[in-house]
Amino acid sequence: MTIPVADLRNDIRFLFGNEEHSLRDIDPQMTVLNWLRLSARKTGTKEGCGEGDCGACTVVLGEPDGKGSMRYRTVNACIQFMPTLDGKQLLTVEHLKSDGGNLHPVQQAMVDTHGSQCGFCTPGFVMSLYQLWLDGGEDDRGAINDALAGNLCRCTGYGPIIEAARKAGGISAKDPVEQKRRVDISARLNAMVDDAPMLALETPVGRYFAPRSSDALADLLVAHPDATVLAGGTDVGLWVTKMLKRLDPIIYIGDVADLKSVREQGGVLTIGAGVTYSDAHDALGLIAADVGELVRRIGSRQIRNAGTVGGNIANGSPIGDTPPALIALGARIVLRMGNVRREVALEDFFVTYGKQDRARGEFVQSVIVPKPTAGTQFKAYKISKRFDQDITAVLAAFSIRVEDGKVTEFRAAFGGMAGTPMRAKQCEAAVIGQDWDEASLTLAQQALSRDFAPMSDMRASKEYRMLVAQNLLTKLYIETTVPEIATRLVGREAAYV
């Protein structure tokens, strides 16, 4: 370990509303929700599922935007660990009423539209609406859907809540009072942690480190090769809340500044492993509309605000919404251990179910995504029981280039068809060099059944998985040959870009 102890800090510093908190000796894997409800006794924030899916625990996190002001995002308090609040402002439903006791405009709108029935999901909705309000408000139904996709309501049918979102409006970023408030908060947060040493909790029940640079991260991982690497916690959080695991030590990469950048150079996009889906969305959407739509449909706003592209790769899910698309695009990843870096093709990183090509002490540093060259078409399809906030049953991503009627390039990658996200190499081979016609489509579909032997589970049967995967080749064929035919129920805008 190269970091001297003097350069470590053992208290979590954050603003709870406007109140400065400094917590020591807290279990590093205590969730924000449990702290709120059990320690702070603020019980407005509810637990509905404990897995970041229902949104009843939605809180707003504020953090300095790097430009002297603040940015605000919603997260699920039930799977967020307390130390990740370090340097941030935590806002809950209790903070919204004015000092005089008046309801906040989003709260008033919810009351006026009859937006609550049983009321249990309501605080979570209020916080998602509050985040929308802080961002200036929203009138568009699609944007409201997106903002609320991570909040489940079983009573209202959502109509009154959508109406409340519109009715509440938003605050202008140019509002002088609000502007000053944000500048002040940002300055306070910066003063609390900017020049402070790295957060390193050593408690009787576990240790937690939050390095600020990837060099420090690399050193820590060499020293603690079996540490749990925590990024957004949208997967790791469930190891604690559902599997009741003890994680020790935890190394959090959310504060590693140099892992949080998205760079584009020479037609290649480099995404740091700590970049959230939300922050990667715009850049990925520019690669191809379908990639943007795919990212939009990952989890919910709360999940995308926390979860990272790097984490999605490193955790090796057999479905992994971004990996099949990235594989089809020919993405590579950079892994680092100590000072040694290596690059591997993304498809080679996934060895088999539950096993990735990552050594002890090694971490995913970045993802390198080449943009498709002109004339190459990219299509991605996500099949799930529900359009928003659902884990994929089958994901198909295709990169295809047709010249003079012949397929010159074809990369087909699938999720949910095998133990890992995987290329369909026989399917690709059946098409490359052939005329792009119904005959080669049929060959490609036949080859798919040799590429994969999917399994049945709660998301889909093996028969459906194979059938729909083959049909998605048909869809690709139609979209690339007769684009005027309607083929999409959602993300149609995307399909016609």
Place this chain on the structure above:
Amino acid sequence: MSRTPSQLVDQKEPGELMAPTPGLLGGVRSPSKHDSGPKHVTGEAVYIDDILEPFGTLHLAPGAATIAHGKIVKMDLSKVRSAPGVVCVLTADDVPGVNDVSPAHTHDDPVLPDGIVQFYGQPVFCVAAETREQARNAAKLAHIEYEELPAVLSTEEALEKQQFVAPPHVMAQGDAVSALARAKHRRSSKMEIGGQDHFYLEGQITFAIPQEDGDVLLHCSTQHPSEVQHNIANVLGRPANAVTVEVRRMGGGFGGKETQASQWAALSAIVAVKTGRPAKMRLDRDDDMVMTGKRHDFIVEYDVGFDDDGRICGLDIQYATNCGFSADLSAAICDRAMFHTDNAYYLGDVEIRSYRCKTNLVSNTAFRGFGGPQGMVAIERIIDEIALTLGRDPLDVRIANYYGINDRNTTPYHMTVEDNVLAELTDEIVTSSDYRKRRADIAAFNADSPVIKRGLSITPVKFGISFTTSFLNQAGALIHIYQDGSVHLNHGGTEMGQGLFIKVAQVVAEEFQIDLDRIKITATNTGKVPNTSATAASSGADMNGMAARDAAITIKNRLIAFAAEKYGVAEAAIRFVPGRVMIGDVADVEFADLVKQAYLARVSLSATGYYATPKIHYDRETASGRPFYYFAYGIACSEVMIDTLTGENKVTRVDICHDVGRSLNPAIDRGQIEGGFIQGMGWLTSEELWWNDAGQLRTHAPSTYKIPACSDRPEDFRINIWNPGRNVEKSIHRSKAVGEPPLMLAISVHRAIADAIASIGDGKVIPMLDTPATPEAVLYAVAGVAKGMIARHHDTIVAAGE
């Protein structure tokens, strides 16, 4: 006596309110906001887990079985007991009284099983520890050995083995066998209808606080406080008066907290009494979904005969229902499915058989609609099959089969339908939805669109209102007026979000002519109003509203008698107007003043109220009678799009016209219609329960079980409360129950999806679409129709070759 439909809706009695009373804030018919609204949005509304815990509170966690059926041969809990923070561990041996919480006294719902495990995930022991985390961690440490027994995991197998939780039941009218034999057209088929998890956002929870003498106070999230009270008294081996149950609000119920609350209440009560410490049991979401019952899944087989107009002239229908391991409320639920086999249609000669199958799965229970939805889904598919067979518009076939006003108006259980407004509702929706033109538009769209297909369907709802177990149709209330004129209101109904409390308060405000803010709505408590029925069967406002009104009238009559005597006027000359009481032309006093005067004159200002629904009777032996006081009606038109390559589907537009009688609160009613519809839509589309081969539920969290999300709400959603609506029966202010009926409006979504699928076969092949219509189910139905087309094509070629 013959009545025309317009007479049914336009009659008005003297004094009957068509609109809110001017000058009164929050009387009946006003769209008053949910009383807890401001508390919901600030997080100040207190749910059970938010109650400040007294020092020493223990937390409970269940330990679950890992097989579906078997004998427990060894249960080593030593590691559980010695785990950090553990205070006690309960097994069946620790139940002091009767080890049973079955709601219908079938003695098959153990608090903890005594030796035999009956489903995967059944709680077999329970840990109480200093913290919830400690309890959950400790529960993982059990070592249990089983001797496995054969597990019946499917309804088919249970039916084949004649393994039932309750005897089969038959309902019949006329002679279905000969009617079918005579029918010109005949079709028979089979349909599978999936279950549904309630997914209330607040999971099951009880907080038990020990009292003196070994009594216990339970804060329990339940729709049925009286049942919990009686069950827990039995479990503790104590009289009912030793147990008090209080419910301020639930974070959703939907039927899932009717009987399913007792087990957790029992465990926490046992711990509280045993240790003398408060004990809280809040199930983790996954445990909640694994361990509590759901909407019943059904297998329906039918044989229907019909004429050239599509009129049904004979129906033989059989329901096989997966009840799970115990009876719970399954008998009544299966009965209600039978009662709604007709939905809106005169079935003539019909035989309905119901088998209540016992499986080694979690015991299914009440869920909004209580079996009614399953019965209706089946008949609506039958109607569509008839329409496709004859090449007629499904709506025309529906209309042809509607109950008549003066004839064709007896149900399969021999009740005459006296309040039929189907024709008017249908006229209204056909016009407002522009149904005929849109059907033509959709046909044109589908002809040009090979991948995406659209579908449209109108389906009606006629839902019987009353508990079909007649004695349950009773309710009680308690009202106090304090010396300052403020009112304390209590009744046996529970608030689960549906707006019952505000509606009942509005009734009381109307009766006393005082503003709503003068009335304190208080938590349901078995110590205040005893022997209540569950807040269920959509009956909450009907019955508790009447009981509260009865209590209010009792006090009001005392005030009138007092004022008449004091001021020397006739009782008939005393009128309650907003905020005041007009005492003939002698005096005009504020309500609060009159109350104060009455108190000083020693007039009781507290009264109980009671209501028993009139007219109903039912003989289950002969399956005949009048089980329902009245019917609630509604109709919906849904349009969908499907992707024929993937089976994905999306609802694009919905029009609803629903009859709530004369609404007590149109804003609350609208919320019930909209929310009920979306919940029904979820049941029929994305919500799928999936068990693996071991009988383990794998869809036990929102990550795997998909209720509708915000974007699933149709982009274009038009809800119309039917303006002329009026209950012909003397219900509370002539309103109609609205909790359950709108859920079944969503059947139109399922039928619209089937309609879109049928377009692939040019309407000549009948889509065999089950529920839920997941992408997978839709794609298979698409494939079935495509195959059917190939077969038809083949037949044509063969025929031509001959």
